[in-house]
Amino acid sequence: MITMEKNILLTIAYDGSVFHGWQRQPAARTVQGHLEQTLSRLLKRDIILNGTSRTDAGVHAYGQRASFKADIGIPVEKMAMVFNNALCGREDGAFAGAPVRIVKAEEMPPEFHARFDCKGKKYIYKICRGQQDVFLRNYRYFVKDELDVAAMNEAASYLIGTHDFKCFEASGSNPRETTVRTIFDAKVIDGDSIELHISGDGFLYNMVRIITGTLVEVGLGKRKPGDIKTIIESKDRTKAGHTAPPYGLYLAEVYYE
Amino acid sequence: MITMEKNILLTIAYDGSVFHGWQRQPAARTVQGHLEQTLSRLLKRDIILNGTSRTDAGVHAYGQRASFKADIGIPVEKMAMVFNNALCGREDGAFAGAPVRIVKAEEMPPEFHARFDCKGKKYIYKICRGQQDVFLRNYRYFVKDELDVAAMNEAASYLIGTHDFKCFEASGSNPRETTVRTIFDAKVIDGDSIELHISGDGFLYNMVRIITGTLVEVGLGKRKPGDIKTIIESKDRTKAGHTAPPYGLYLAEVYYE
Numbered sequence: 133m134i135t136m137e138k139n140i141l142l143t144i145a146y147d148g149s150v151f152h153g154w155q156r157q158p159a160a161r162t163v164q165g166h167l168e169q170t171l172s173r174l175l176k177r178d179i180i181l182n183g184t185s186r187t188d189a190g191v192h193a194y195g196q197r198a199s200f201k202a203d204i205g206i207p208v209e210k211m212a213m214v215f216n217n218a219l220c221g222r223e224d225g226a227f228a229g230a231p232v233r234i235v236k237a238e239e240m241p242p243e244f245h246a247r248f249d250c251k252g253k254k255y256i257y258k259i260c261r262g263q264q265d266v267f268l269r270n271y272r273y274f275v276k277d278e279l280d281v282a283a284m285n286e287a288a289s290y291l292i293g294t295h296d297f298k299c300f301e302a303s304g305s306n307p308r309e310t311t312v313r314t315i316f317d318a319k320v321i322d323g324d325s326i327e328l329h330i331s332g333d334g335f336l337y338n339m340v341r342i343i344t345g346t347l348v349e350v351g352l353g354k355r356k357p358g359d360i361k362t363i364i365e366s367k368d369r370t371k372a373g374h375t376a377p378p379y380g381l382y383l384a385e386v387y388y389e
Numbered sequence: 390m391i392t393m394e395k396n397i398l399l400t401i402a403y404d405g406s407v408f409h410g411w412q413r414q415p416a417a418r419t420v421q422g423h424l425e426q427t428l429s430r431l432l433k434r435d436i437i438l439n440g441t442s443r444t445d446a447g448v449h450a451y452g453q454r455a456s457f458k459a460d461i462g463i464p465v466e467k468m469a470m471v472f473n474n475a476l477c478g479r480e481d482g483a484f485a486g487a488p489v490r491i492v493k494a495e496e497m498p499p500e501f502h503a504r505f506d507c508k509g510k511k512y513i514y515k516i517c518r519g520q521q522d523v524f525l526r527n528y529r530y531f532v533k534d535e536l537d538v539a540a541m542n543e544a545a546s547y548l549i550g551t552h553d554f555k556c557f558e559a560s561g562s563n564p565r566e567t568t569v570r571t572i573f574d575a576k577v578i579d580g581d582s583i584e585l586h587i588s589g590d591g592f593l594y595n596m597v598r599i600i601t602g603t604l605v606e607v608g609l610g611k612r613k614p615g616d617i618k619t620i621i622e623s624k625d626r627t628k629a630g631h632t633a634p635p636y637g638l639y640l641a642e643v644y645y646e
Contacts, residue, residue, distance in 0.1 A: 264486035
């Protein structure tokens with residue numbers, strides 16, 4: 133028996149400020165729920181997405197990934213356009229576009245799975261100095277006082293490598309096999325915003341937000357850059373800094389082989 | 390009898406995407422309604438704001454102005470901070486800030502009125518080329534095709550001066566004494582966005598949005614820059630272009646003597 137089933141990998145951008153996170157919930161608007169409903173209606177069959185990251189409410193994405201299998205006739209090179217038209221409703225310009233967008237759709241081998249085959253991720257966390265800006269309130273963490281970005285960047289360098297990052301895991305998280313992770317790169321860049329760019333083979337729950345809160349405390353002079361080493365060695369969440377808010381966080385990239 | 394009543398002028402920034410326009414409405418969230426409720430609660434008396442511009446749903450402001458009179462004890466230099474704390478609820482950073490912000494509060498002479506004393510306004514209209522961006526969907530007009538910005542800027546130059554702008558007034562608008570207005574300056578600037586900066590002594594209903602729609606048609610090559618002159622002379626709305634959507638429009642400044 134010949135099957136026409138395709139295994140499709142989507143790259144998805146979304147504005148997290150209008151969603152209760154990625155994961156499907158019965159009574160809340162989520163990215164997964166919204167995409168599954170739209171694709172199921174469009175393709176006239178039940179679509180179940182395997183997403184790479186369960187981003188929290190308020191967290192954004194430039195490059196979330198999700199895969200699904202379906203026997204669909206749309207050529208892969210037209211899928212992003214067809215899906216986006218369905219997500220937007222219409223594209224005549226008289227309409228403020230959809231908060232979620234398919235950046236890319238590609239066909240993968242049948243055994244590929246967006247989450248299980250993921251080899252790592254990159255997150256960006258965006259901070260603004262000074263007064264709140266009404267247009268950026270859902271997209272940046274505003275810190276009133278001056279930040280020493282060079283000190284934050286030095287502090288970030290101590291994250292690189294393979295460590296037990298238990299100190300940066302939200303307390304009360306479900307027990308995991310291991311809290312050891314490898315950070316490939318971590319740097320703090322100064323520009324219109326101050327941005328933490330961090331990539332690694334995996335992240336614990338709230339890890340990037342707790343790292344950001346700790347780096348902000350370094351930037352404010354409340355901690356020294358080298359304190360990061362002692363905090364990591366302590367394996368103690370209470371030794372690390374505050375959890376930065378969700379709306380400054382962006383899932384930037386997901387890596388595969 | 391000595392009165393302590395002050396006449397306060399506010400400069401207000403807001404993200405129009407979460408409001409049904411400026412003007413108070415019984416059953417919809419508007420900027421005026423939201424501000425009046427917050428200030429009335431804070432100051433423990435009924436506050437009525439005289440706003441300069443009744444911006445439409447989706448339209449943003451960097452510098453809306455509104456005045457009110459009240460016998461209040463807060464020193465004028467602390468008002469913006471006190472009002473913003475009330476608007477935000479709290480300012481501890483764990484909270485995505487308020488969509489409306491008092492940029493400045495100043496005390497004016499008793500006879501001053503924010504709307505009647507207004508001598509002119511500046512608007513900015515922001516356009517992006519290419520594909521929709523989920524983070525800018527409420528803040529830019531997306532035009533898919535390439536735009537000739539130099540041609541748009543030439544077209545804009547024909548707007549400068551005193552003209553009867555009836556062609557750029559939404560059809561069905563309430564009859565006015567005159568549709569003659571003076572445009573002080575109008576230019577189209579190329580950058581991250583394409584921006585129309587336009588200032589004048591007053592604007593008809595939807596005037597900046599219809600001008601923008603007409604300039605976009607010039608940018609797309611559907612009209613010539615010099616057509617603006619003929620359109621103005623026609624005094625005929627049907628000769629002008631489409632009405633650009635509200636969410637690209639920003640009330641930038643209000644001018645007084």
